Amino acid sequence: MFNKILIANRGEIAVRIIRACRELGIKSAAIYSDADKTSLHTRLADESYYIGNSPAHDSYLNKEKIIKLAAKIGSDAIHPGYGFFSENADFIKSLEKNKITFIGPSSKSVSLMGSKTEARRLMAKHNVPIVPGTTESIKSIQDGLKICTEIGFPILLKAAAGGGGKGMRKIFSSDEFEPAFEATKREALKSFANDEIYIEKYVENPRHIEVQVFGDKHGNYVHLFERECSIQRRHQKIIEEAPSTFVDDLTREKITAAAVASAKACGYFNAGTVEFLMDSEKNFYFLEMNTRLQVEHPVTEFITGLDLVKEQISVAAGNKLSFKQNDLKINGHAIECRIYAEDPSNNFLPSTGPILHYAAPSGPGVRVDSGFDNGSQITVHYDPLISKLVCWSDTRGSAIDRMLRALSEYVIGGLITNISFLKIIIAHPAFRKGEFDINFLNDEFMNNLMNPAETNNIREIEKVSAIFAAILKSKSSLNNLKTEKTSSINQWQEQMYE
Ligand code: MV4
Numbered sequence: 316m317f318n319k320i321l322i323a324n325r326g327e328i329a330v331r332i333i334r335a336c337r338e339l340g341i342k343s344a345a346i347y348s349d350a351d352k353t354s355l356h357t358r359l360a361d362e363s364y365y366i367g368n369s370p371a372h373d374s375y376l377n378k379e380k381i382i383k384l385a386a387k388i389g390s391d392a393i394h395p396g397y398g399f400f401s402e403n404a405d406f407i408k409s410l411e412k413n414k415i416t417f418i419g420p421s422s423k424s425v426s427l428m429g430s431k432t433e434a435r436r437l438m439a440k441h442n443v444p445i446v447p448g449t450t451e452s453i454k455s456i457q458d459g460l461k462i463c464t465e466i467g468f469p470i471l472l473k474a475a476a477g478g479g480g481k482g483m484r485k486i487f488s489s490d491e492f493e494p495a496f497e498a499t500k501r502e503a504l505k506s507f508a509n510d511e512i513y514i515e516k517y518v519e520n521p522r523h524i525e526v527q528v529f530g531d532k533h534g535n536y537v538h539l540f541e542r543e544c545s546i547q548r549r550h551q552k553i554i555e556e557a558p559s560t561f562v563d564d565l566t567r568e569k570i571t572a573a574a575v576a577s578a579k580a581c582g583y584f585n586a587g588t589v590e591f592l593m594d595s596e597k598n599f600y601f602l603e604m605n606t607r608l609q610v611e612h613p614v615t616e617f618i619t620g621l622d623l624v625k626e627q628i629s630v631a632a633g634n635k636l637s638f639k640q641n642d643l644k645i646n647g648h649a650i651e652c653r654i655y656a657e658d659p660s661n662n663f664l665p666s667t668g669p670i671l672h673y674a675a676p677s678g679p680g681v682r683v684d685s686g687f688d689n690g691s692q693i694t695v696h697y698d699p700l701i702s703k704l705v706c707w708s709d710t711r712g713s714a715i716d717r718m719l720r721a722l723s724e725y726v727i728g729g730l731i732t733n734i735s736f737l738k739i740i741i742a743h744p745a746f747r748k749g750e751f752d753i754n755f756l757n758d759e760f761m762n763n764l765m766n767p768a769e770t771n772n773i774r775e776i777e778k779v780s781a782i783f784a785a786i787l788k789s790k791s792s793l794n795n796l797k798t799e800k801t802s803s804i805n806q807w808q809e810q811m812y813e
Pocket of ligand 1: 446471478479480481515516517518519521522523544545547550592602603753
């Protein structure tokens, strides 16, 4: 096992990893930027090291500094969390050179899955269903148009180096092709430094279903069932659950087998997620593989009883998977709500500043993974995710009831959050019936389905919260927390590192 794990991340996921390290008896080393001096991860880790200015490029994305620090403090492994370096093949290669273990897959699996066309070729070869379209990039307008007429409109142009919704364009007819082809290429070059694009048939009103997979370094593979992730807005997931109400036993057997085949095809080890689109007839198609631990992993932990982060660490250290496929079964139902510091009544504008009052829900079946507490700062520099509220119960209906209860207990003062928006979705009859797809939170829903009374209600609640925050701010000494060293359960070291 490892001696000391450096956590190259921040916020709730850094806290999540610190907790796993402590339970395993492994020392944890956090890194932090100016903006995170008072963040929870900085205080909770066994050791904390200042890494640079607030912009991620000066701190959490400073590869040389992070690797040098790991060597200096005797870290034998780095956990990347999600985002930042988690899917960066160059970073993984540098660690390999420096004899530091990356807690994640090989650089080879990451780069393979980073190319969407290469991934599609590999999946097709291993009989994993892919969306009809091309497995090579489109070389000319003529070639592209020919393929479009073969598969039929509407189609999507996608960047081969893209993913997560960036660099996509929908086309309805052949006269749109040429301008769209040029524009998508230009954008792809700008965003991904690679102008290769390819074609997929557009799947109408699908669901986004993903399967958690796990491999070890001895060639063993398992799946940990599916997650339903269709409730998203502009490619930002908001609510995830496991299992999916839409997936029956036979479909589950097929989709999980396809996911394991994907992992095997790229010689995958550690935690990974295979994303699929599922149409209304329950046909499913490989979309992409996320070669990291995902934000929504807690719903899978709830229904399987496993600790995915501990398993990641164990597998990275060279151990065999601690369980077999037959040991696993789905127990109950789990739902996750992402708590964001953003204003639903103002186009989801991020809300920044200190958290002046923080009271998280608890009680039976409730888990809160938070990166922040009283006095923590939410800044413009990073994702506005404050925490994840995860509820488990034996049935989906009672998990929904529990989520509503927990959301109503949650108090975050000083910032505008999406908590009341989440309540409206969770309480929506269509959500309870499981009748939704990836378009559920589209503009139509936002404008029409959400009735004006409810929208006003959000505004009222958020206004009260803002007033409350202002009163607290004027009276409270909490403001000073951002510079003051609070007592903490550990030896919070503010060490400068050059
Ligand atoms: C699609 C699609 C429909 N048809 N591909 C968006 C994120 C990226 N991973 C792929 N995405 C999509 N690809 C075909 N052929 C619809 C989406 C899509 C989507 C997928 C998953 C979750 C949310 C989404 C929201 C809009 C579009």
